[in-house]
Amino acid sequence: MSKQINVALIGNPNTGKTSVFNQLTGLNQKVGNYPGITVEKKEGICKLARGVKAHILDLPGTYSLNTTSLDESVAVELLLNKNDKDHPDVAIVISDVENLKRNLLLFTQIKDLKIPVILVINMADRMSRKGISIDITLLEEKLDTKIALVSTRKGTGIDRLKELIADYKNLSTAPNVDTTVIAPEYFDKLRTTFPKQDLYKLWLVITQDVNFMPIEKKLIKDTSSFATKSSSELKRLQQKETILRYQFINGILKETYKVDLTAAKGFRATLDKILTHKVFGYLIFFIILLTIFQAIYDWSSYPMDFIDELFASASEWVKNTLPPGMFTDLLAEGILAGIGGIVIFIPQIAFLFLFISLLEESGYMSRVVFLMDRIMRPFGLSGKSVVPLISGTACAIPAIMATRTIESWKERLITILVTPFTTCSARLPIYLIIIALIIPEGRILGLGYQALTLMMLYLIGFGAAILSAMVLNKVLNIKSRTFFVIEMPNYKLPMLKNVAYTVWEKTKSFVLGAGKIILAISIILWFLGSNGYSEEFNDAEAIVTERVQSEGFSNFNQSAIADDLRSYTKALNDSVSSGVYDISALAINDSLEQKKATLSETALQQEISSYKLENSYIGKLGKGIEPIVKPLGYDWKIGIAVLTSFAAREVFVGTLATIYSVGSDQEETIKHRMAAEVNPETQRPLFNLASGISLLLFYAFAMQCMSTLAIVKRETNSWKWPVSQLVFMSVFAYLIALIAYQILK
């Protein structure tokens, strides 16, 4: 039978723990040159020599065992709690070759817990470039451990690490530092009161909010023979402990670690000076954002058109090939239209994630966080809130989970509440389709109006987030302070594999995650749109035919028929005069009559379909809610799309695609269908500047995501906050959209 051992990967943030985890387990967890990627433990299996299996746990980054935030306490809890099924048989401390001194603080603390520990020095490929040399043998001897020099980038050192894990029983468990010297009398008392307990573990239990030892904190406090110190005294002792550890580490590194500073600092320091400059830094960031949004538009238009036409043709093919019936209609008008409405945005989503991934991998994103810290402070937030806000451009759910790195409850709560304002990828399909319909394609200084509008929407989202934070900071009566320390990772060329993986994973989860919901909603919508209970629905054909015979077609159809006939006549006359056709005036007249009959038949079918849809189940429901959305410039169809998109924002486009295709026999793209929609009252296009801007602003501010509400409930452990968030964001979005429409109409 094969044996399984527990292995914990621990280290400072951004030292490459997840990269080591991926190489050991063969899994593909998200990695990035960006602190705070891992906020929950992740697990995988690694096969070692002699049939031994290692159960590997990747823990969130922590600078020391003196924890300050939720994510850091995950590591401490596991190390102190021997009863935990995942308690490690061996711990691996991952360090970064350029920050070894700071990383060793955590190493010595874990070593003093008497857990077998291996030191991994990662990013070894940078040593020669940075002028670093390490005497590994001497360092192993001084730290009383085994060391693996690893480069996850080049894939070196992993085999040596696997050997060391397999031989973990040979590792020394002797402590590195004698902590008792910081307060001998205090520790003597502790030893006398709890003779069977490990002193350093007791010390950690006393100084943190962790209660997982056989002896719990409460018991220590309740033991009358032992008086615990005040929290300020304990903090002072913790500081003494840290100094003692750094003295130990400095002594060792002096002999074993050499660095040629001139080679190491030059380029990075200059680049940092420019990229975090209080003027140029923001300017460069602004230019990068502009470039990204322009590229999203320029690069994705061809694949988008291709996908759009592909789905339109597929729908047509299904109708022409399969036997007529309900299922064929469902497939052509419901499923293909609904899914096509979302798949079309894959190129733009992929390009957005490509850029975000490149910024993260290169190390630039951490500079952005640093830059934003200056902006955030006056609004009551720290730079730590920037990480979730920037992550929110992908999806609010992992972004809200990333708030676990924020120590202060007040700051964390504010960040959780304002993060959904950040423009997530689910808003992108709505923005893109509405912008394409209402904003012209022209350019100014090489930048498209459409790209600029998209960027404005991102800035509006970010602005709404920080302004709401300012208000919440004043309103919420919670006292707490926090500090902000950000790791500045080195600049590096993004690894193609990591970038490609991020783009693939994010795009896949966008399509599959929302795709299933959109598919289900499309099916239900199609059914509700194709069936009805009223007489009007059942007798639609007779009612509309009679109306057309007595009153004629609607104004819109009349002008459409006239336009089509005009262009047909012109084309026919041009062909005759240029000699392409040689036909008589009588034949021309016949041809025109025939064309008119075809156009009239199409218009009649359209009016019947439209009348049936209005009197179907969905039409009745839509008409019911129309009074609520009408002041915003929307008709009942948009109202239904807004309602269904409460499940997830991207459902909006899929819903409209399905509603507009119900009963339609024509091969048309979703964009054309939306552009052809007419407001029956004004006889103007339904998607005009006023209603379009109103929709854009509604979706910029509204909390249209059930999954986000669920995660806010989980993270705040209360319904009070998600419900407040939902009510505030929905009312605010409605009012802003209303004002925008009423001004612009």
Next chain:
Amino acid sequence: MFQSILVYIILAIAVGYLIKKFLLPRSLFVSGSDKSKPCGQDDCGCH
């Protein structure tokens, strides 16, 4: 007739899926190991 039956079956599956996704507690459907699955993976509700 056959097409109609097919449509009603698909409709029932779609309604069932949405009820499961949004109305019923997640704990009813996931096993112990899946409950600890971090967000960002399939079916975590994030997209």
